[in-house]
Amino acid sequence: MEPGLAPAPGGLLDWRDAQHFDHYxxxxxxxxxxxxxxxxxxxxxxxxxxxxxxIAANPTEARRGRFASDIQPRSRHDDDHA
Ligand SMILES: [Zn+2]
Structure with a gap:
């Protein structure tokens, strides 16, 4: 799974994908x-x-993506143009 963007300093990460949690x-x-x-x-x-x-304490380094949110699935509404 591809990482998305790092959240803004003070923002929350979106880690809802199961890969972020090791059950074993x-x-x-x-x-x-x-x-x-x-x-x-x-x-x-x-x-x-x-x-x-x-991320809040290291905003410059955070932009390099050490910790990033999951990519959000694109909304299907955008595909309705034709
Ligand atoms: Zn810790």
Whole structure:
């Protein structure tokens, strides 16, 4: 699954895809060190709230996409033109 855009600093990540939640194991969060089943698109373990706090604290680095929201499925209404 392709990552989308990083949210604006202070915004919330959209991690509703199942790939962000590992049902079988936890790993130490890259940001706070506490075990988490959550992870980023490249598979870096991190709590969603920790990632959001990191984006708020590191807005410049965040734009490089370390933590990004899921791409939203396009609305089908846009395909009605013809
Ligand atoms: Zn954490």
């Amino acid at each position: 194991r936890t790993a130490p969060c890259a940001l706070c060190g506490t075990a988490t089943p959550m992870g980023s698109h490249p598979g870096e373990p991190a709590h969603k709230t920790c990632a959001e706090n990191w």
